[in-house]
Amino acid sequence: MLVLGIESSCDETGVALYDSAVADPARALLSHRLHTQAAMHEAYGGVVPELASRDHIRRLLPLLEGVLEDAGRTRDDIDAIAVTEGPGLVGALLVGTAFAHALAFAMKIPVIGIHHLEGHLLSPLMSEDPPSFPFVALLVSGGHTQLMHVTGVGQYAMLGETVDDAAGEAFDKTAKLLGLPYPGGPSLARLAEFGDDQAFALPRPMLHSGNLDFSFSGLKTAVATAARHAGNTCDAVKADLAASFQRAAVDVLVAKSMSALKATGSKRLVVAGGVGANRLLREELAATVAKRGARVYFPALAWCTDNGAMIALAGALRIERDGPPVAHGLGFGVRPRWALDAIASPS
Numbered sequence: 001m002l003v004l005g006i007e008s009s010c011d012e013t014g015v016a017l018y019d020s021a022v023a024d025p026a027r028a029l030l031s032h033r034l035h036t037q038a039a040m041h042e043a044y045g046g047v048v049p050e051l052a053s054r055d056h057i058r059r060l061l062p063l064l065e066g067v068l069e070d071a072g073r074t075r076d077d078i079d080a081i082a083v084t085e086g087p088g089l090v091g092a093l094l095v096g097t098a099f100a101h102a103l104a105f106a107m108k109i110p111v112i113g114i115h116h117l118e119g120h121l122l123s124p125l126m127s128e129d130p131p132s133f134p135f136v137a138l139l140v141s142g143g144h145t146q147l148m149h150v151t152g153v154g155q156y157a158m159l160g161e162t163v164d165d166a167a168g169e170a171f172d173k174t175a176k177l178l179g180l181p182y183p184g185g186p187s188l189a190r191l192a193e194f195g196d197d198q199a200f201a202l203p204r205p206m207l208h209s210g211n212l213d214f215s216f217s218g219l220k221t222a223v224a225t226a227a228r229h230a231g232n233t234c235d236a237v238k239a240d241l242a243a244s245f246q247r248a249a250v251d252v253l254v255a256k257s258m259s260a261l262k263a264t265g266s267k268r269l270v271v272a273g274g275v276g277a278n279r280l281l282r283e284e285l286a287a288t289v290a291k292r293g294a295r296v297y298f299p300a301l302a303w304c305t306d307n308g309a310m311i312a313l314a315g316a317l318r319i320e321r322d323g324p325p326v327a328h329g330l331g332f333g334v335r336p337r338w339a340l341d342a343i344a345s346p347s
């Protein structure tokens with residue numbers, strides 16, 4: 001079955017073609033294209049939702065034509081469409097879903113609405129050496145920070161999550177505070193390379209909370225306070241602040257991930273979402289997990305941030321498990337707020 005995947009929940013338009021007849025998920029992805037709006041939003045220091053929606057409208061059709069051309073297929077070859085139904089920006093989601101449903105209606109093929117985080121969660125399966133179920137997933141994106149126990153496709157049990165800011169949000173807000181360009185996470189990580197991560201004693205929020213929840217808003221405030229006390233925030237001090245912040249955030253993410261492995265008895269940790277691209281997080285997790293005799297799996301960098309491939313994959317796996325969704329009329333909806341455990345079936 002040839003599944004077209006469409007992602008438009010935030011500031012990236014992603015389209016991909018996935019052939020579920022190919023058994024190996026690393027090879028089943030026939031083509032994918034992505035347009036990132038980062039340059040457009042940069043001037044505003046963050047995503048402007050209305051601009052995001054309008055840009056998705058401009059990009060979708062050329063991206064679709066591009067992936068068909070790359071894969072040497074035509075529209076008539078597509079058997080089903082998987083589209084991000086939520087969570088995300090309502091206008092941005094509406095553009096992708098309206099596009100998907102209009103195309104599906106015209107072509108008389110079914111559409112399956114995908115949870116964006118399920119896409120992230122399953123994205124490490126598209127590798128040469130994918131993890132097998134069950135595993136613990138650390139989902140670290142701009143909007144979410146969650147530890148999940150994944151026992152199969154659609155079988156997700158929440159172990160812990162952030163009580164305030166998401167990890168990516170904390171990176172972005174701290175970067176903004178330091179006057180770094182948008183998107184903040186990668187900018188802060190780059191600057192941190194030049195800093196001393198011991199220069200500022202920042203808190204490790206909820207490290208000893210006794211549960212698997214996170215909190216990041218206090219960390220960002222601690223950086224603001226430290227910057228004020230330092231008075232002179234020259235480039236070297238900024239680099240020290242960035243490095244100290246990154247170290248504190250990574251320490252907490254690593255410690256909680258280890259506790260989740262211990263609590264579930266799992267030997268596999270999967271890291272997904274944009275912050276999964278962070279080099280220090282990758283290095284620290286790899287070293288710490290190895291000490292426990294466990295393994296950590298990272299999606300390829302291209303699959304860490306938003307993309308259409310993970311949506312096509314999630315759609316294909318759901319269809320494989322549940323059969324194709326029934327094609328219906330013109331009605332459709334989006335779910336800007338949508339908890340991942342709401343789509344989980346009992347394991």
Ligand code: KG4
Binds near residue numbers: 274
């Ligand atoms: O998964 P994603 O592309 O979008 C959401 O679904 O949110 O994640 C984007 C988040 C942003 O907050 C971005 O700053 C962060 O991931 N990010 C990073 C890095 N690359 C992206 N954070 C820290 N270090 C990075 N290298």
Ligand code: ZN
Binds near residue numbers: 141142273274305
């Ligand atoms: Zn995402």
